[in-house]
Amino acid sequence: xxxxxxxxLVLIVPVLFGLTALVFAIARLLPGDPVALAAGxxxxxxxxxxxxxxxxxxxxxxxxxxxxxxxxxxxDFGVSIYTRRPVIEDLRxxxxxxxxxxxxxxxxxxxxxxxxxxxxAAWRDKWPDYLSxxxxxxxxxxxxxxxxxxxxxxxxxxxxxxxxxxxxxxTEDPPALVTGFLTLDALIARDFTAFSIACQHLVMPAIAMSxxxxxxxxxxxxxxxxxxxxxxxxxxxxxxxLSSRLIMLKYVSRNAISATLTVIGxxxxxxxxxxxxxxxxxxxxxxxxxxxxxxxxxxxxxxxGVTLVIGTLFVFANFAVDLLYGVINPKVRTE
Amino acid sequence: xxSQTVPPLLDIxxxxxxxxxxxxxxxxxxxxxxxxxxxxxWGLVGETGCGKSLTGLSISRLVSTPPARYARGEIRFExxxxxxxxxSAMQRLRGRHIGMIFQDPTTNLNPSFRIGEQLVDVALAAGxxxxxxxxxxxxxxxxxxxxxxxxxxxxxxxxxxxPNAAQRLDDYPHQFSGGMRQRVLIAMALIGRPALLVADEPxxxxxxxxxxQVLRLLTGMVQEYAMGVLLITHNLGxxxxxxxHVAVMYAGNIVERGPVASVLAAPAHPYTTALLAAIPTRGVxxxxxKGLAGTVPNLIQPPPGCRFAPRCALxxxxxxxxxxxxxxxxxxxxxxxxxxxxxxxxx
Numbered sequence: 230x231x232x233x234x235x236x237x238l239v240l241i242v243p244v245l246f247g248l249t250a251l252v253f254a255i256a257r258l259l260p261g262d263p264v265a266l267a268a269g270x271x272x273x274x275x276x277x278x279x280x281x282x283x284x285x286x287x288x289x290x291x292x293x294x295x296x297x298x299x300x301x302x303x304x305d306f307g308v309s310i311y312t313r314r315p316v317i318e319d320l321r322x323x324x325x326x327x328x329x330x331x332x333x334x335x336x337x338x339x340x341x342x343x344x345x346x347x348x349x350a351a352w353r354d355k356w357p358d359y360l361s362x363x364x365x366x367x368x369x370x371x372x373x374x375x376x377x378x379x380x381x382x383x384x385x386x387x388x389x390x391x392x393x394x395x396x397x398x399x400t401e402d403p404p405a406l407v408t409g410f411l412t413l414d415a416l417i418a419r420d421f422t423a424f425s426i427a428c429q430h431l432v433m434p435a436i437a438m439s440x441x442x443x444x445x446x447x448x449x450x451x452x453x454x455x456x457x458x459x460x461x462x463x464x465x466x467x468x469x470x471l472s473s474r475l476i477m478l479k480y481v482s483r484n485a486i487s488a489t490l491t492v493i494g495x496x497x498x499x500x501x502x503x504x505x506x507x508x509x510x511x512x513x514x515x516x517x518x519x520x521x522x523x524x525x526x527x528x529x530x531x532x533x534g535v536t537l538v539i540g541t542l543f544v545f546a547n548f549a550v551d552l553l554y555g556v557i558n559p560k561v562r563t564e
Numbered sequence: 565x566x567s568q569t570v571p572p573l574l575d576i577x578x579x580x581x582x583x584x585x586x587x588x589x590x591x592x593x594x595x596x597x598x599x600x601x602x603x604x605x606w607g608l609v610g611e612t613g614c615g616k617s618l619t620g621l622s623i624s625r626l627v628s629t630p631p632a633r634y635a636r637g638e639i640r641f642e643x644x645x646x647x648x649x650x651x652s653a654m655q656r657l658r659g660r661h662i663g664m665i666f667q668d669p670t671t672n673l674n675p676s677f678r679i680g681e682q683l684v685d686v687a688l689a690a691g692x693x694x695x696x697x698x699x700x701x702x703x704x705x706x707x708x709x710x711x712x713x714x715x716x717x718x719x720x721x722x723x724x725x726x727p728n729a730a731q732r733l734d735d736y737p738h739q740f741s742g743g744m745r746q747r748v749l750i751a752m753a754l755i756g757r758p759a760l761l762v763a764d765e766p767x768x769x770x771x772x773x774x775x776x777q778v779l780r781l782l783t784g785m786v787q788e789y790a791m792g793v794l795l796i797t798h799n800l801g802x803x804x805x806x807x808x809h810v811a812v813m814y815a816g817n818i819v820e821r822g823p824v825a826s827v828l829a830a831p832a833h834p835y836t837t838a839l840l841a842a843i844p845t846r847g848v849x850x851x852x853x854k855g856l857a858g859t860v861p862n863l864i865q866p867p868p869g870c871r872f873a874p875r876c877a878l879x880x881x882x883x884x885x886x887x888x889x890x891x892x893x894x895x896x897x898x899x900x901x902x903x904x905x906x907x908x909x910x911x
Contacts, residue, residue, distance in 0.1 A: 461671040466682075468624050468661025468666075470689040470753060479685075483676045558676060559736040 325409025346450025680733030
């Protein structure tokens with residue numbers, strides 16, 4: 230098992246290296262002159278050149294890439310040519326917000342999707358199955374931003390139960406920073422008022438984000454459950470008097486989940502890169518908003534930094550899925 | 565009160581099963597009659613698709629309805645028709661009163677769970693309504709039950725000849741060889757101490773040398789527990805070696821049945837004769853082996869009368885008129901063939 234983990238970890242290195250090269254090249258090959266944009270509308274060509282020189286942009290691309298890589302080793306992600314802030318500081322501020330949102334959305338998707346898929350398979354062609362089909366179709370076809378708007382209209386505007394947007398009101402005291410996840414930090418600080426405030430802000434964007442992974446996980450779980458139910462060992466379990474509840478909840482579900490795990494890993498990465506719309510609607514101070522701003526202004530260091538972070542998380546999410554296969558499937562573990 | 569006769573362990577009477585398919589309803593079982601008593605090992609033989617597995621599955625009511633439909637007949641287990649039982653009553657019979665073993669030991673154990681856990685769950689299910697299986701009082705706590713079930717699992721594993729039973733309980737199915745897995749499945753089928761065991765081709769997927777071991781183990785356990793057995797197979801050699809009785813099936817009918825010695829030595833039905841002629845023996849030369857001409861009839865529109873008539877050398881117009889009745893030849897040997905009747909009358 231240890232050998233397996235080490236081998237996978239070593240494989241991650243070339244993937245990430247390739248990612249830096251690709252992103253760096255693409256960001257710099259885009260048309261337009263970001264330096265001129267950043268220097269302002271009234272800057273003279275000489276001023277623009279001087280501005281570029283300040284950030285080392287006059288050097289050959291390959292030298293810049295080398296400098297960037299050696300900076301990365303020290304945890305330096307470069308500097309924004311707009312704000313002149315180090316990108317690493319921005320990432321530190323925005324990444325936890327996005328991660329908290331993605332984790333909350335995935336938690337909802339898994340906690341509802343897996344049992345619902347299992348139920349849809351167990352009562353195939355009965356009402357739970359039909360209900361799950363309608364929910365799945367609805368959630369897949371409903372754009373996230375539109376659902377977000379509907380949620381805001383209902384729960385914030387009409388019912389007034391939840392705040393319209395934001396992550397934490399500036400009028401309240403946030404909990405001491407530990408993990409960067411406000412909900413967790415509040416729990417660690419035993420500050421239940423802050424916890425409730427954080428949850429109230431988190432719930433709507435998390436629901437809006439969770440819907441499409443929820444639908445996919447539910448359908449995957451249903452399909453793989455139906456497949457497992459056809460297996461010989463399920464017939465044996467039935468023939469030897471195990472109750473259908475025990476068979477479904479214990480013996481079938483564990484086998485069915487392993488196929489669904491792959492989708493869960495993929496969706497985790499997909500959500501990380503897809504938070505922009507939801508963050509915009511709910512005014513969630515996350516990576517998506519940050520990246521959008523950077524892309525629009527062609528501020529490439531933040532763009533590269535965000536891409537790298539998301540890419541790394543994506544790779545590690547898949548790595549975690551591979552490890553989970555080992556936990557669920559004893560055959561993988563011993564091989 | 566009048567003296568009650570003990571009902572046979574298993575008594576299948578005139579069982580008709582149809583199966584819905586794209587082309588219509590197939591008449592898969594066409595009046596099965598079969599009686600199995602404690603201590604008897606019945607071999608159920610016939611070619612692929614003749615309905616022998618469906619007969620076996622029907623006893624535990626494991627055939628899904630639909631597409632299947634029981635058109636007529638009953639399956640009496642200790643006098644009670646299982647086709648009329650509620651699902652929960654049926655579940656109580658499974659494992660505890662009727663054990664089952666299937667063909668492929670590589671796919672019949674759940675790959676994600678330790679075999680001990682699977683054995684324990686079967687023992688717990690059997691012990692739920694019969695705590696004496698676990699050697700416990702009815703009020704025993706769930707942890708006491710679990711411990712007793714684990715001890716029983718170890719005993720059973722030891723009994724089926726798996727060395728180091730205590731440690732092997734914690735192994736996963738893929739850590740066992742095919743023969744060992746079938747032993748585990750035998751232990752699992754017998755852990756609830758069923759009175760009837762249905763074994764559907766339990767040795768077909770195994771090596772020949774392992775086959776003999778597993779069969780010997782099975783017959784030993786059957787004698788020890790005085791069970792009745794229905795052994796489904798297409799191997800007449802296995803029947804000759806293992807069974808006390810045999811029933812030969814063809815296209816959804818039992819065409820001949822009786823004690824093994826008498827059926828194999830003096831087959832009365834032309835199909836049984838043909839089956840026996842198709843077994844290769846030592847010294848057989850190329851071209852000597854006799855196959856049976858023709859194919860199995862279409863079960864959606866089966867031929868009227870005897871279903872074997874289209875392939876039978878002895879068939880006449882009378883064979884195609886009505887389904888032939890089972891004709892008794894003495895000592896429990898019977899064959900469903902009109903030609904047998906004319907022979908016995910002539911004699």
